[in-house]
Amino acid sequence: MKEKIENIRNSAKNKIDEIKNLQELQELKVKLLGKKSELSDLLKGLGALAKEERPKVGSLVNDARKELEEKFSEAEKKLKDKAMAQKLEKEKIDITAPSTKIIRGSKHPLNRIIEEIQDIFVSMGYDVVDGPELETDEFCFERLNLPKGHPARDMQDSLYITDEYLLRTQTSAVQARTMLANKEKTPIRMICTGKTYRREDDATHSHQFNQVEGLVIDYKDKNTSLADLKGTLEIFMRKILGENTQLRFRPSYFPFTEPSYEVDVTCFKCGGKGCPLCKKTGWIELLGSGMVHPRVLEMNGYDPDKYSGFAFGTGIDRLAMFKYGITDMRYLYTNDVRFLKQFDRQDKD
């Protein structure tokens, strides 16, 4: 009997080893361990054995069965692994082949700079204010102390629609609007960014360009001074152009500020050593600024005896050109897709 069981076990083991697929394995399992298998028959036939033989044989049969069951699950795992490996092998792809993608978008460099400037000033407590691009002569000039016939109007040749309406020549127009709109005459800290227009078109000037304008007004006893203007512009320029940027304030003249200053920054290109871009001076003229003219305060409802403040403005196009090394201003407005697509990623400081 023992021998018979041993035979069944060995022959079963051999058969399991020969099996090549899961289904055959399953069938064999039924045949060898199922209800009609030899081992089952042996167990069924236990009754016919001598009483003292029964436990012995029963135990032998169960051992054999247990061993075979283990053998089966081992074989099953092996076959499954093999099948999976084959499947995976079949599904292998060239991971270096190109991805499937939606076309990629990009943000215009001028708007990138505008957003950056807005963030710098918002962090310093400035509100970002918007104003009309189709402006009236009153807000663009007259309320900024530039009456009709003023020679300084020559500095800004304008594009008029009617005698009264024009495309704004400067974002400064928003200064007067902001002051007038503030009925309580509380302190103001604002910037305005946006398109401006002048009657000029050449290699270095576009008739449409972008400016940022800043205005700070506070009670006089707060001593908002030229020193504050200097400090503010130093932060602004260094954030955009780099921490090593130096500023030079030059007294100048704008009708809406008194005193007025033009602000030069160390040349982007040569760092101040002198090059063709800065006409060998080491400086690039970049901003106009000054302390708000008392007439401007007065004309827009702020008592110049009680309030003072400063204002500044600069062109954004040139900042963008420097920042991204754009060689020709015309690229900014031609909108060649090959140009636009270069501005398609995060650009950390």
Place this chain on the structure above:
Amino acid sequence: MILSRNFLKDYVDIDESIDIKTLAEDMTRVGNEYDSAEKLVPATKLVIGKVLECENHPDSDHLHCCKVDVGNEVLNIVCGAPNVKAGIKVIVSLAGAELPDGVIKKGIIRGQESNGMICALYEIGIDKKFLSEEDKNGIHILDDNAPVGKDPIEYLKLNDEVIDFELTANRGDLLSILGMAYEVGAIYDKKVKLPNLTHNESGEDLNKTFSVKVNTENCTLFIARKVLNVKIKESPDFIKNRLIASGIRPINNVVDISNYVMLELGQPLHFYDADRLGNVIETRMAENGEILTTLDGNKRKLEETDIVISDGKRAIGLAGVMGGLDTEIEETTKNVLIESAIFDRIKIRKTSNKILRSEASNRFEKGLDSNRTYMAMERAVKLLEEYADGEVQTGKVVYDVTENKEKKINITTQDINSLLGTNINKEETLEVFRKLGFETNVNGEIITVTVPTRRIDISIKEDLIEEVGRIYGVDNIEGKLPETPIKMGYVDKTDREIRNKMISLGLNETLSYVLINDKDVHKYTKDEFEELKLLDPMTEERNVLRYSLIPSLYKIYEYNKAHYIKDVCIFEIGKGFWKKEEKYGENKKLCALMTGEYYLGIDVKKSVDFYIIKGVVEEVLDYLGYQNRYSFVMPKQNIEEFHPGQVAEISVNGDIVGIIGRIHPEISKEAVYVFEINLDKLLDKKVSKMKFKDISIYPTVNKDIAIMIDKEITVDEISKVIKKAGGNLLTNYKVFDIYTNSTLGNKKSVAYSLTFGSNSKTLTDDEINPIIEKIVNSLEKTFKAELRK
């Protein structure tokens, strides 16, 4: 304004060690920018030579072979000038000399040795416009006293340096050498020397025989004087050279003096031939259509805004802008009537803009000091006496309604320090005013500053503070930040969010011009508005403000297509402008244009079609919070620029906020799609705050149905019926297939995937099937649709 250093030296002592660049930079630091600062004659290695021999070149019909003594040697020089000859003294540039047109080298010219060049004045850097006919056509011949071997520039007194300043509009006082002297004096703390005005006068008082009439308020000061028996000749070298250095062509001594005084004192003068004038001179406004022949020979039709000078009968000059031809100074002029006057700045500006912007009109426009008007008259007659042998007639005829008083302004160091953020004390302040030549009077803390009349730009305290800041030095002010309390800044980030959304959907942001051509302005829209045309466009190509951004983006598409770029997906946020019923307005718009491939991969490719761009619109609207509030509807009017079968208006809450469609195939053969949304109109519609909604723990059930339905019935119409019939338990419905073909006739098959769910239980078929039945019944009833089995 060009500043000649030699000229300036007459009025203020500048240390010779200060080079011209330093002077220019120091002036810049006090607010006077410059364009260039250099030697008047930048040429190097020039010597005076004497032509010893001059023979015709053997191989040329115009060249000469010269032997020239240059002091330490005799050089062979080939010279092509027609006026070269033996015995004359000339300007020689030696080998290695740098001239404006290049470096002189030793060489062989047609076989003859040439070791330098005999120069014309224009060859060493004097502009031809300043030169006599002789000098324009040949080499310059020096006089016999010229010392051979020495520097010809020094001998000609052309050893000057010039700074070309770009002055600010308020500093009219700097349009004079004297004004410059005050400014330079303030920088280097030097006293200013005033010009010599002393002269003789003789004869009858002019007031007895001559009168000045002023019949307009646009002339506030008019002074007339007469100088008799002048001798017209060439000006002395110093006058000629200073005029040339200042950019003015010398003509003759009399005309040159009028220009010289203008440069010196900033007051333009006009000289009349007194014998061609009567005994009266009048200033009045021109009559409309009045004719005047100006000294450039042009017949000019005048307007009533022009100020004219008349002899009592007819106009003889355009005040401040240009004299008349008839009374011009000529070679034969004997007696000169001088006008020194002040005319209205704005009127002069208007006339000069029309006729000629000149050195004179520029000075009138910037404003004049009446004390200078008087001073200039005295200076002019003094110079005419000295350099034109004139006899100054006694007396001057004066009309003067100016109130040119010195202004007194009170100021304290507190005023200064609070505006500049400085810590300047009283002594430093007084020091600044002393350097500027402003008188001061101190009473306790208050400093009373007397502003000289020359500084017409100073009228308020802040102007004085600017002066202190300038001279004290802005570089000495330390920057700081405003001490106001910390507050949050605010920026509306909607534009940015939209921009980022569009970029994430694969579109490139553009920035186009607002000005377009008027033939495009009404395209892509049926909105009623008046176009906004520029009064004076730079080019006809850009003569009107755009209403829609679509023409701009289409131009960008065309540009890129012409550069072989086929896949163009672009967008822009910008303004459109309009006028309606006398009201002007502008709206912020989002516009996009898409064409070419959208998805790109090895086996997948998807070109942009209507549904892709519609998807972009929906993405943006959903992102902005307008889910389920918008629809796409057929436009009521046909818009010619769109494909009539692929165009829709975008409606939010029943309001049209934009347009979407394919550009008409007659405009573009390629399939180009655009949309535009009026953001002002859209964002006006309130969106609720983002809020969490409970997620159902019960599973949802999906059921698909397909119906046969009339072709003309839109998905929107079908969906509405489904939604209504489906009730609360229908949580979602989605079209996943639309099928038409010829065998279906005028029917189409539309397949929907319906999702059912409840927050309170798991739905069973018994609950769902009646709803589906209701939906199908409703579709049958409304559209005669049939369920496909």
